[in-house]
Amino acid sequence: MNERSKFFKALLFILPALVILIIFRFLPIILSFFISFFDWGIAGKGPFVGLNNYLDIFKDEKFYQSLLNTLWYVLTVLPGTIIISMFIAILLNQKIKFKGFFRTTYFLPEVTSIIAISFVWKWIYHPKIGIANYILTSLGISPLKWLEESRGIFEMIFQRDLPKILEGPSLALFSLSIMTIWKSIGYNVIIFLAGLQNIPEHYYESAKIDGASGWQTFRHITLPLLSPTTFYVFIMTTITSFQVFAPVWMMTGPPAGGPLGTTNVIVYYLYDMAFNYGKYGYGTAIAFILFLIILFLTIIQKKYGEKNVFYE
Numbered sequence: 674m675n676e677r678s679k680f681f682k683a684l685l686f687i688l689p690a691l692v693i694l695i696i697f698r699f700l701p702i703i704l705s706f707f708i709s710f711f712d713w714g715i716a717g718k719g720p721f722v723g724l725n726n727y728l729d730i731f732k733d734e735k736f737y738q739s740l741l742n743t744l745w746y747v748l749t750v751l752p753g754t755i756i757i758s759m760f761i762a763i764l765l766n767q768k769i770k771f772k773g774f775f776r777t778t779y780f781l782p783e784v785t786s787i788i789a790i791s792f793v794w795k796w797i798y799h800p801k802i803g804i805a806n807y808i809l810t811s812l813g814i815s816p817l818k819w820l821e822e823s824r825g826i827f828e829m830i831f832q833r834d835l836p837k838i839l840e841g842p843s844l845a846l847f848s849l850s851i852m853t854i855w856k857s858i859g860y861n862v863i864i865f866l867a868g869l870q871n872i873p874e875h876y877y878e879s880a881k882i883d884g885a886s887g888w889q890t891f892r893h894i895t896l897p898l899l900s901p902t903t904f905y906v907f908i909m910t911t912i913t914s915f916q917v918f919a920p921v922w923m924m925t926g927p928p929a930g931g932p933l934g935t936t937n938v939i940v941y942y943l944y945d946m947a948f949n950y951g952k953y954g955y956g957t958a959i960a961f962i963l964f965l966i967i968l969f970l971t972i973i974q975k976k977y978g979e980k981n982v983f984y985e
Contacts, residue, residue, distance in 0.1 A: 705957045705960065705961075706957070706961065708953055708954055708957045709726055709727070709954055709957040709958040709960075709961055710722065710723055710724070710726070710954070711954050712726075712954055713952075713953040713954035713957075714951045714952065714953065714954075715951035715953075719954070722954070726954050726955050726957075726958035727958050727961075727962070729955065729958075730955075730958060730959060730962055735934070735937070735942065736939075736942065736959065738934055738937065739934075739937045739938055739939045739941070739942040740939060740966075741838070742842070742846060742934075742935060742936060742937055742938050743914075743915060743917075743938045743939045745841065745842035745846060746842065746846055746849070746850055746853075746914060746917060746938060747911060747914040747915060749842055749846075749847060749850035750850050750853050750854055750857075750910065750914045751907070751910050751911060751914065753850065753851075753854040754853075754854050754857050754858065754861055754906070754910050755861070755903065755906055755907060755910065757854060757858060758857075758858050758861035758862050758864075758865055758906070759865050759899070759903070761779060761858065761862050762861075762862045762865030762866045762868075762869060763865075763869065763891075763895070765779075765862065765866060766866060766869045766870065776862070776863075776866070779858060779859045779862050780859035780860070780862070780863060781859065782855060782856045782857075782858065782859050783856070783857070783859035783860045784859075785856075787856070787919045787920065787923075788919065788923060790852070790856055791852075791919060791920050791923035791924050792923065794848075794852045794920075794924065795820065795923070795924045798819035798820050798848055798924075800816060800817070800818045800819065800821065803819070805817075805819060806819075817844060818844070819844060819845065819848045820845045820848055820924055820925060820932075821845065821932055822843060822844035822845055822932065823843050823844075823845065823931075823932040823933040823935045824840070824843060824844060825839075825840025825841040825842060825843055825844075826841045826842060826843070826844055826847050827839060827840055827841035828840045828841065829844065842935075843932070843933075843935035843936065845925060845931070845932055845935055845936050846935055846936045849917075849920045849921065849924065849925070849936060852920060852924075853914070853917065853920065857910070857913075861906050861910070864902055864905065864906055865899070865902055865903075865906070867902070868898075868899050868901070868902030868903075869895070869899065871898075872894070872895065872898045872899070876894045876898070877890060877894065880893075880894055897983040898983065900981060900982045900983045901982050901983075901984060904978055904979065904981075904982045907974065907978065908971060908974055908975070908978075911967075911970060911971070911974065912967055912971065915939070915940075915963065915966070915967050915970075916940055916963075916967075917938055917940060918938070918940040918941055918944065921936050921937070921938055921940075921941045922941060922944075929941060929945075930942070930945065939959065939963050940963070942959065943956045943957075943959035943960050943963070944956070946959065
């Protein structure tokens with residue numbers, strides 16, 4: 674069989690998947706990019722406006738607010754997810770009883786519908802009957818209006834007015850971040866466990882013989898050899914955090930994005946523009962701006978973050 678025959682035979686095998694990708698992935702992207710250059714509304718295709726939709730974005734104060742909200746969300750979720758997931762993975766990697774049970778328990782939120790989880794956490798955060806405020810009052814702490822508080826958490830902690838950019842995420846946005854961290858722990862724990870189990874045992878044996886403490890072992894062996902896994906989790910968590918939508922839509926309405934727009938993240942804002950206001954051209958332009966932001970940050974992370982990744 675010549676090379677040409679092999680190529681067409683291979684193409685025949687991948688053709689069904691390729692057709693599905695073209696129809697449901699590539700064509701919608703191309704069509705969306707086309708729509709972003711028109712004043713496309715509910716009635717259909719409008720006049721060609723060129724780059725006006727993109728230029729209007731940079732004059733839109735609500736876009737900048739949604740971008741700031743998204744950045745605060747990412748900066749909250751990212752360290753929390755990595756630190757807590759790594760800590761739990763290290764615990765589960767020890768010789769403990771019921772290890773399989775604990776691993777299954779931590780992974781359950783990952784396979785649970787985000788809609789169901791959002792409903793449950795909305796009840797947890799309820800200002801009157803929620804378990805979160807029940808725990809706070811049991812500890813002698815005043816109850817909080819979790820999903821209804823628009824003040825930034827730093828403003829609330831320091832009890833003083835701060836510049837808007839230094840106020841921190843609103844308590845409502847911070848509450849969503851806590852839920853997201855809890856939801857994503859299961860998947861990341863599995864990833865970290867896989868990374869931990871790939872570390873050769875003889876490194877730990879040598880460290881034990883040399884009298885290294887637990888912290889020294891973690892700092893000089895576990896952390897460096899786990900860096901490829903940490904780097905992967907870092908990039909993937911950044912990407913998924915920028916794309917958050919369902920918790921905002923389910924937990925902060927009506928109208929979603931409140932209170933006072935402090936949970937109005939980029940993906941919800943483009944959804945709002947496109948499907949609530951019928952500005953499809955403007956909404957798709959925001960989507961492509963978001964794509965460029967994520968692409969830029971991923972390239973930066975790969976360029977500078979990979980320097981600190983240690984491959985055995």
